[in-house]
Amino acid sequence: MQSPQSSRADAVRVLADRYAAARGPLLPILHAVQHEFGCIERGDIMTIADALNLSIADVHGVVSFYADLRTTPPPPHTIAVCRGEACQAVGGQALHTEAATVFAARDDVEVTEVFCLGNCALGPSATVDGRLRGLADLAWLERECAGWVR
Numbered sequence: 001m002q003s004p005q006s007s008r009a010d011a012v013r014v015l016a017d018r019y020a021a022a023r024g025p026l027l028p029i030l031h032a033v034q035h036e037f038g039c040i041e042r043g044d045i046m047t048i049a050d051a052l053n054l055s056i057a058d059v060h061g062v063v064s065f066y067a068d069l070r071t072t073p074p075p076p077h078t079i080a081v082c083r084g085e086a087c088q089a090v091g092g093q094a095l096h097t098e099a100a101t102v103f104a105a106r107d108d109v110e111v112t113e114v115f116c117l118g119n120c121a122l123g124p125s126a127t128v129d130g131r132l133r134g135l136a137d138l139a140w141l142e143r144e145c146a147g148w149v150r
């Protein structure tokens, strides 16, 4: 019987092999692993590095560079507040600070910052579990999150 670690390593290897021959395979592989497992663990990085004949540092560097790639499992809920230029001009930074403060004590919610959701004309923009909202404010965030069970 395989250990959970070896079955995950095998699955990561299959994903790596699927994209290995493509041009620029690292990011597609990392996205595929994150899609499959929710995050990219250290063992995944080692497997991917081996599959692509890269150093572990090379792969880790890419994983740590992109904010969308995560090394820990995601919480049940995510709030992303835009702090791009257009949203920042209409209160995006303040909304991010307020949301981070209000939800700081909840381990089921992660408040992150993003730098443009493609909704600049209706800033400040935010997403709650991937649902986009323009003209977002703290009251909307709290209403959206009110039904979440802790």
Ligand code: FES
Binding pocket: 082, 083, 084, 085, 086, 087, 088, 115, 116, 117, 118, 119, 120, 121, 123, 125
């Ligand atoms: S700057 Fe916020 S959506 Fe573009």
